[in-house]
Amino acid sequence: xxxxxxxxxxxxxxxxxxxxxxxxxxxxxxxxxxxxxxxxxxxxxxxxxxxxxxxxxxxxxxxxxxxxxxxxxxxxxxxxxxxxxxxxxxxxxxxxxxxxxxxx
Numbered sequence: 157x158x159x160x161x162x163x164x165x166x167x168x169x170x171x172x173x174x175x176x177x178x179x180x181x182x183x184x185x186x187x188x189x190x191x192x193x194x195x196x197x198x199x200x201x202x203x204x205x206x207x208x209x210x211x212x213x214x215x216x217x218x219x220x221x222x223x224x225x226x227x228x229x230x231x232x233x234x235x236x237x238x239x240x241x242x243x244x245x246x247x248x249x250x251x252x253x254x255x256x257x258x259x260x
Contacts, residue, residue: 167222168229169221174215178243178259183209198258202251217228 187203192200219236227233 162228164222164227164233165229166224167218167225168227168233168236171215171219171222171240173218174211174218175236175243176215178208178212178215178247179239181211182243182247189210191223198254202254202258205247205254209244209251212240212247214240216242216244216246230235232235 181204185201185208189197189201199243216239219233219240222233223230223237225232
């Protein structure tokens with residue numbers, strides 16, 4: 157028999173998972189920047205930082221939605237929301253100021 161997982165619990169799991177994927181993408185971005193040719197490093201850095209920001213913010217939003225809907229997995233949802241929003245907003249601000257620095 158297949159048991160159904162309530163949507164808020166699924167959002168809590170996926171939100172934390174996306175926040176952790178965003179966290180893991182930070183060292184991956186660093187490695188890719190180190191391996192990239194000198195002329196492409198700024199673009200690789202901006203792409204990696206943008207991906208970290210998007211994935212983390214989406215994870216934080218899903219975890220926050222799970223909290224609003226009353227999930228049974230409150231600790232996962234809280235951890236996912238805090239980590240996702242903190243990392244995502246930090247990466248987005250760094251992305252913006254790096255773009256400004258590259259453009260000038």
